[in-house]
Amino acid sequence: MRKIPVATTREIMRQLLESLVFLHSHGAVHKDLKLENVMLDAGGEGKSSKSSLPAQAVKVIDFDTLESWCPSNASAKDVVGTDQYISQEAYAGKYSPLSDIFACGVILYRLLTGKFPFHDDMFDDEAGENWVGSPKMAQIRRRLKVAKVDFSKEVFQENSEAGDLVMRMLAYQENQRPTASAALEHPWFQDSRAAPQLPPYIQELVDDGIVVGEA
Template sequence: MRQILSAVAYCHKLNIMHRDIKPENILFADKSISSPIKMIDWGFAAQCLSNHIFTSIVGTPYYVAPEVLSGKYTKICDIWSCGVVMFILLSGSPPFHGKSNKETLEKVRKGEYTMNASVWKNISSAAKDLIRRMLEYNPERRITAEEALKHPWMNLHGSKNILIADPNVSAKLGQELIKKFRQFKNSKLPEL
């Protein structure tokens, strides 16, 4: 998440928004365990000058911000997508999921999600707080990429890879997440 948010912060400083941040657009640069990530598929990217409000509806339903669906948004929509990615990375499932595009998009429009106790019991309160701040429904109150990089959760483990640095990460939790990732990967992703 640190690398993803660093890339978003860099782009936002240059007044560029990605508009389609999702796991499929985040790749490892190489096969090493410490590989940096690369953000790809800049086809929906746009330059966003200071007071310009965007109206075109683009993105992928699971990750699109509610204000994009309303047709009135700015670069902060990327932070919502980052929040969805972090939610998936920590739980193995998306916060907004439906059986169809229409159902998924309706859940996104409402912006209501839960952090089920059984799935989230091993996730720190700091991680949950960062997700809540990235999935803030009101874009004017949503955390920025720069602020997210300074969030306490980011500082808990420094710049180390948590899976390498923290011996307390259980094998059971890892296996559960792998199972959920596979289920999520095999589910049909709706398109806008």
């Protein structure tokens, strides 16, 4: 996918995290956050003070996997989600709000770089192997533990705070990731530079998973 302006990406992520604050505060986890499940409503009401995006432009969709959550939840029996976006603990059946944060880290990395953070060949499971405790799920979990994410890209050299936030969200250990509320307090979101207008190739974002529609 083609990259979009950093300031616009920041506002998309801000609104996505605000959605997660609401979701998690009501004791629920999405379990399948991915770029394809983030919709941009370019015709939404109002404007953000820091972006040309409408103040409520970002919509999370596809709640088929939504589940109530509390710390005492039993482990899941199946691994639910989409390759690249699934956190290591989810491969062990331990979903939590911090699993959604890992997925946000993948979304943010992809918006900033146009690429996924992990090599596709890490995720080589086949139909019937996505049950918790299967050898393949354990193998992918081990691969995530040693995977190296490329932070040498130019966008991270020019936006070190964005890189720091992505790194924190993609932490292997879930207790090292920020909550949605804590992520919103990250210095990257305190940058008040105005975002450019939505780029003219916005239709390409529809094809790449960000859907832009009318309210």
